[in-house]
Amino acid sequence: MRLRFVPSARRITASLSLLAIAVLTGGWSNSVLPVSGPQSTFDTQGPVARAQLDVFYVTVWVTLAIFVIVAGVLAYATFKFRVKDIDPNRPMPPQGHGNPLVELGLIAASIGALVIIAVPTLRAIWYTYDVPEEHRANAYEVNAIGLQWWFKFEYPLEQIEGAGPLVTGNELVIPAGRPVRINLRTTDVIHSFWVPKLGGKVDMIPNRGNHMWLQADNPGYFWGQCAEFCGESHAVMRFRVIALGAEDFAAWVEAQKQPARSVEAPAPGTPVATFASYDMTRKKRNAPGYSAEFDRDPMAAWTAFQFPDKDEDAALIARGRELFREKACVTCHAVRGHEGMGVTGPDLTHFGSRTTLAAGLLENTKEHLHRWIVHPNDVKPGNKMWMGIGTHTNVTMTGYLAWDGETKSYTGKRHIEVNDEEARALVEYLHSLK
Numbered sequence: 001m002r003l004r005f006v007p008s009a010r011r012i013t014a015s016l017s018l019l020a021i022a023v024l025t026g027g028w029s030n031s032v033l034p035v036s037g038p039q040s041t042f043d044t045q046g047p048v049a050r051a052q053l054d055v056f057y058v059t060v061w062v063t064l065a066i067f068v069i070v071a072g073v074l075a076y077a078t079f080k081f082r083v084k085d086i087d088p089n090r091p092m093p094p095q096g097h098g099n100p101l102v103e104l105g106l107i108a109a110s111i112g113a114l115v116i117i118a119v120p121t122l123r124a125i126w127y128t129y130d131v132p133e134e135h136r137a138n139a140y141e142v143n144a145i146g147l148q149w150w151f152k153f154e155y156p157l158e159q160i161e162g163a164g165p166l167v168t169g170n171e172l173v174i175p176a177g178r179p180v181r182i183n184l185r186t187t188d189v190i191h192s193f194w195v196p197k198l199g200g201k202v203d204m205i206p207n208r209g210n211h212m213w214l215q216a217d218n219p220g221y222f223w224g225q226c227a228e229f230c231g232e233s234h235a236v237m238r239f240r241v242i243a244l245g246a247e248d249f250a251a252w253v254e255a256q257k258q259p260a261r262s263v264e265a266p267a268p269g270t271p272v273a274t275f276a277s278y279d280m281t282r283k284k285r286n287a288p289g290y291s292a293e294f295d296r297d298p299m300a301a302w303t304a305f306q307f308p309d310k311d312e313d314a315a316l317i318a319r320g321r322e323l324f325r326e327k328a329c330v331t332c333h334a335v336r337g338h339e340g341m342g343v344t345g346p347d348l349t350h351f352g353s354r355t356t357l358a359a360g361l362l363e364n365t366k367e368h369l370h371r372w373i374v375h376p377n378d379v380k381p382g383n384k385m386w387m388g389i390g391t392h393t394n395v396t397m398t399g400y401l402a403w404d405g406e407t408k409s410y411t412g413k414r415h416i417e418v419n420d421e422e423a424r425a426l427v428e429y430l431h432s433l434k
């Protein structure tokens with residue numbers, strides 16, 4: 001078989017020059033290469049991410065220049081000295097090695113290239129290490145804690161009487177236009193904190209206090225991701241960063257410091273409201289977690305989430321609150337002001353005001369929440385709500401799967417079973433927690 005590939009020289013030149021124009025003008029982020037997604041490091045939205053991208057570009061330009069020179073010389077030599085006639089009696093061409101001028105020149109050029117890369121790199125390492133001295137007074141501070149497989153955020157500057165610092169799960173709200181210093185901790189294995197458009201990645205290492213900083217130029221909604229393999233559900237260990245203007249941020253903090261919102265249960269005998277039902281069709285495990293509407297404007301979705309639903313069902317909410325206790329959800333989750341006191345799972349005090357579920361995996365809709373509560377393992381394989389927490393230690397919090405402490409193994413039965421009707425009540429309750 002003979003393959004014939006005759007590329008048209010004109011076509012190749014045209015494509016290469018198109019690519020070159022796109023790259024050189026920086027227009028590639030939206031046109032040629034698909035680099036403008038929600039986790040794009042090219043679409044930078046803050047000074048730390050910009051500093052990191054600058055280092056990338058310096059390295060790219062220097063190595064590209066080296067590539068062009070070396071490839072050019074190679075192409076020139078190949079064409080210029082190619083054998084034109086096959087003559088067995090042709091004498092050997094003159095051989096040469098050890099040209100001190102060329103060798104010294106190459107050493108000097110390599111050192112030059114390294115210095116050109118090293119200077120901006122070191123400067124960026126310095127700059128991104130911590131909030132610059134002159135901005136430190138204006139910096140906001142948060143603690144980010146990695147757990148298999150979600151993120152807990154503490155706000156040490158927002159103390160709540162009798163409860164310690166404000167705590168949220170999987171959504172970090174920060175003031176826009178201000179540097180934010182993030183103290184990075186982990187309770188189990190190594191995780192890594194990364195918000196591609198704002199900055200990262202810095203590891204969260206057991207027994208070691210790491211930190212980083214970032215700043216959002218403007219209010220916005222950003223995606224974050226654990227960037228260090230940390231077990232089964234590492235790929236779906238995500239989070240969100242929501243940057244708000246000064247006033248909105250202050251209002252958000254005030255609302256979050258409040259205990260969980262309570263909805264008065266209707267008096268017995270009151271006609272039961274018919275709540276808006278939703279359709280529970282089965283979805284594939286890797287079905288998209290977000291609606292097109294949400295993707296178009298996540299910030300609008302986030303804002304809308306801060307207010308109670310119009311068609312709340314008070315009776316169902318009251319039933320959900322009971323179930324939250326009966327089903328042992330309280331052992332792992334806290335709902336400050338209500339019954340839950342658990343600290344091993346995400347704090348759910350204001351869960352209804354979060355746009356995401358299961359560590360940023362799914363949009364926080366009633367359907368998704370329902371799926372999660374009935375069978376969390378269908379959504380996120382191996383998660384600790386399903387498997388239980390600390391099964392390898394002596395302090396065991398049994399999850400949905402029943403665990404036998406004697407034999408130290410799963411019994412194959414379910415410890416927590418939530419049926420469809422109960423899930424609807426729990427969904428209504430959790431969504432009322434604005």
Ligand code: HEC
Nearest residue numbers: 149150327329332345346357358359383384385388398399
């Ligand atoms: C064994 C401890 C445990 C029990 C019991 C438990 N959960 Fe969870 N829950 C977790 C953990 C851990 C996560 C985080 C899972 C992840 O994203 O990997 C979680 C996540 C959640 C979330 C999503 C929170 C977020 O910010 O993404 C909701 C909602 C939730 N649980 C509700 C419930 C309800 C309702 C019950 C009772 C029926 C319950 N949980 C019982 C440990 C538990």
Ligand SMILES: [Cu+2]
Nearest residue numbers: 191226230237
């Ligand atoms: Cu992780």
